[in-house]
Amino acid sequence: MKDKAYGTNTPAYLRRAGRPTYLHFDTGLGERADFEVVTPRTALSDFVPSRLWLPYGVWKLKDGSEVIFSRDYFPMWGISEDRVQRLAPWLWINGIVDQSHFWKAGGGNWTSSSVREMAISQLAAYRIFELPRLIDVMPQLFEADVDSIEDGVRRLYAAGRRDTALPSYAELNTRVLG
Template sequence: MRIQFPDLARPKQAAKNLVRMSPDLQLSAAHEALAHVLGYRDWRELSSSPRSDTSTAPFEADDAFRVVLDLADALGLPDPDVQYAISKARLLQHWSIDNHLSLRSAIWRQRVFGPPGRGKPGTIVRDKAYGANEPAYLRQAGRPTYLLFDTGMGVRADFEVAVPRIPLADFVPSRLWLPYGYWTLQDGSEVIFSRDYLPMWRIAEGTVERLDPWLWINGIAREFHFSRSAATVVWASGPARELALRYLEERRIFELPKLVDVMPHLFEVDVEAIADGVGKLREQRGDGQTPPAYAEINTRISFG
């Protein structure tokens, strides 16, 4: 399927964003890969093709799924980085955070977990403990059974977990993307943090930056919690969640933080907490990077 654009602005920006993801990637290679996945023979054909205003509508989910994975394979980049790069270029048009959550969980099912099955890690099960009937990812079957809920990790007796006959919808746990609060730094910038107090985003002079979750943020002047503001202890639903989502929308943050990328590591046998997954992620993708001036490496997280 050929995807048309009213001009080359968005494809060009997408290529530039992709190059920023890897020091070894040439702009010409990004151009050619983009042209191919968008349905063109090469960048020259894309550049000279007739223009269309039909691309003002958002990408369909299937198109976005294909474009992200095909680009990641062609360029040798992590698919979460590709998803972020092309979204920031508005190649996906104005996708909401819900669109991005659905796309990420669909990619996990395809690339990480595979088809669900009884006793298979990554299968969505139902947590029946304490009268609940909530979906959760199966991390490890047995006695006890280890689960990943929307709000974090937990343990259940095997009889408290039910495998549904019809597979349940995949989801991205709120623990990995929903803000718990934000810090105001001495320089006036804001750093959004997760329920585990891991940094997700920094906002400075109107610019939004994704942060590595293994950073320790320095120079904190004030701390704000959405649940405290909403006068509740419940942070992942209700008024606190609404406040957090409104905060993201007002700052035009519709993409997902790097913390979400720990998800595949949370199913490894030696991972017992979100922070353990962060350590694994840094080993895979962030080792050797120099922290920004306002941060340092979080020594409370185990690396290696």
């Protein structure tokens, strides 16, 4: 689909057609009037929405490790002296002593090119070149009763995609899982 609202011409995934039409944009879930969405004549390239892979900030922990988190404040990557670990999005991170965001340092909003480049550079500095586990939520985002990334994470967890061993600084996020 193409989103034509506000003079844009950006790709989006169709979640549900109708009035309103529900879409999955690069920056998250949203809705448009049916006349603001068009089906292109040729198929668009698939994309992984930035909301699921682009970091928003970094938590520094008491033990000196760091956790890179998403725009929705879900953990993505755990970084310690000896390893980088993909983290499950349903974890609650304990021992946060500092928090920083890429958008403050970059002078633009989360989706601006300078902030995006800064976040990608940070991933490269940690030698992170794969996608975080948060992208596994994507199929759940097309289910009828899923209205947020958090709903999708809850659904993904319920589907049985759990780790048995949690990092020492994490526990299950009961705010998300109920």
